[in-house]
Amino acid sequence: MTTSLVAKVKSRMFIVAHRRARTMLDGEYGSVFRGRSLDFDDLRAYNAGDEVRDIDWKASARYGAPLVRRYAAVRRQTVLLVADTGRNMAAVSRGGDAKKDVAVMALGVLGYLAHRHGDLIALVSGNAESSSSLPPRGGEAHLEVLLRRVDEAVAPDGGRSDLTAQLAHVARTVAQRTLLVVVADEAAIDDEDEALIRRLAAQHEILWLTVRDAELAGPDAPRRSYDVADGGVLLSLLADAGDVLADYRRLVDERNDRREALLTRLGIVEGHVDSVDGVLPAIFRLLEKHRRGR
Known part of the structure; x- marks a missing residue:
């Protein structure tokens, strides 16, 4: 069972x-x-x-x-959970858990809080090939369906991750102002994403929870691993070289700095989580940061 x-x-x-x-x-x-x-x-x-x-x-x-x-x-609010279910989420988080498991727990905690407060919960999820949605409803049974949708969609051989596709789906289909909760990994933000997120932020309130990627270089990296995006082998032994390690970390920092700077400019609160065990404190910090920023 x-x-x-x-x-x-x-x-x-x-x-x-x-x-x-x-x-x-x-x-x-x-x-x-x-x-x-x-x-x-x-x-x-x-x-x-x-x-x-x-x-x-x-x-x-x-x-x-x-x-x-x-x-x-006075009336029930709608919480729209936005989740990347592309193959990137089948990879390992910084804490060693599958990023999918971290995302499902985070979505579950936020969804259950919404349920306890009598709010409605909706979902937009998908990958580069397709997006799907579940309409806003209440109750634990609906939350179970929502979580199961995310859990079963993520696979190493699934579609390529593309958070932009999910955000674009929200922009096309959601007219009523709502609370968007985005749960994704350390996604790179380009000019197209920036324009889209800016548009969504003008219409909706957004909370953003980033599942941190595993370290792929340095002493804590696995000796041999695979990139779920293309199946290629990641030879971490080569990353022990100082120049390679420095370049890798610089690129990661630049990617994350751009995303964090954009979200900050738009007034979007971002939280970070490394593992399943870290979900509850991460969500508490995210909500507290949102309250203090209002």
Whole structure:
């Protein structure tokens, strides 16, 4: 019997993360929609990390301890998850896990947070050959279908990765303003991508989570590995030469610096994750960074 991917996500959230951490993660997610059609809901005890401006001082004085206001959305929001399912995601992440597994866990955590808050979840995924979408719906069963779609689509012999194709699909098909959550690897951004991302950022709010690639050069690199993009052998022994290693790292840094600089200019918050174990803290940092930047 196939293990539920949602069950794996919930196990990690409710076993690895203690109750206080889960409460803070819920609070950070809720802050994404702060100020958007939100009504006062109730009061709860103040937790570390809560916004000071949300403290209800009069109620706190009566209660004898700090209380913060909680808000509920008047209508359900839509969270659109955008995922690269090309063969690049079948490669290994910096922490040693398959990038696909890291991406599925990240999508699962964000999707489950959306579910807990009553929001709708949609998906756009694909590779250079085709893009597909799942419409916005609620519920764990829908989240399971979404995660399964991503998990089963990624394979070493699958289509070439092309995040641009997925973003272009969103630009063509999604008219209503929504929250886009992009989960991809260390994608290179060219002029075409820049124009497309700029267009999307003007219409939607975007959170970007980058799954870091494995080190392919230097002492921590595997002695023999393969490039999933073309099947070629990567001879890391050759990269021990100082000039080769320096050039490789310079190119990687330039690629990542361009992407990070563009996202920063457009007000898009980017987070980074190395492994499945690092997903929860990475998402917390991403949401916290978004809240502090608003």
